[in-house]
Amino acid sequence: MTLLSYCYRFVTNFAFLAVVYFTLNFVTKYEERTILAALVLAYTAMRIASALRQFHFYSRIERLETEARAAFTNVVDQPNKRQALREVATLRHQGELKAYMDLLFLGLISLLCIAKIVSA
Numbered sequence: 001m002t003l004l005s006y007c008y009r010f011v012t013n014f015a016f017l018a019v020v021y022f023t024l025n026f027v028t029k030y031e032e033r034t035i036l037a038a039l040v041l042a043y044t045a046m047r048i049a050s051a052l053r054q055f056h057f058y059s060r061i062e063r064l065e066t067e068a069r070a071a072f073t074n075v076v077d078q079p080n081k082r083q084a085l086r087e088v089a090t091l092r093h094q095g096e097l098k099a100y101m102d103l104l105f106l107g108l109i110s111l112l113c114i115a116k117i118v119s120a
Contacts, residue, residue, distance in 0.1 A: 002094060005094070005098070006097070006098070006101070009098050009101055009102070010101060013101060013102060013104075013105035013106075014105070016105065016109065017105055017108055017109055017112075020040055020109050020112060020113070021112060023036065024036060024037055024040075024112065024113070024116045033116055034116070034117050037113040037114075037116045037117045038113070038117065040109065040113050041110060041113040041114070041117075044106050044109050044110050044113065045110075047102065047106055048103065048106050048107075048110075051099045051102050051103050051106065052103075054095065054096075054099045055096070055099060058092050058095060058096050058099070061088065061092050062092060065085060065088060065089055065092070068081075068085055069085060072085070
């Protein structure tokens with residue numbers, strides 16, 4: 001299931017990149033292409049800000065994991081607590097990988113939009 005979620009994220013990001021690429025290439029007028037590239041660039045900037053915010057959130061979760069491990073060292077019901085901590089760590093790691101994948105594609109889309117704005 002994890003691999004499927006990574007594949008889904010890759011395919012959707014790649015599809016967005018392809019749509020932006022083909023749309024910007026098929027628009028012939030420079031003014032229209034520049035406006036479209038600026039709009040896509042604004043949307044991409046918002047998503048980049050959201051992805052960077054996710055990294056802040058994941059660092060807070062990681063700090064909570066560390067505190068929880070220290071707090072659960074002397075608890076009687078350790079197997080359940082350890083399993084919960086392991087699941088949280090796994091979900092955090094998967095979220096970070098997906099955020100990195102998003103940032104990669106959003107960076108490529110930003111470069112494409114800037115190239116289309118700069119080129120005549």
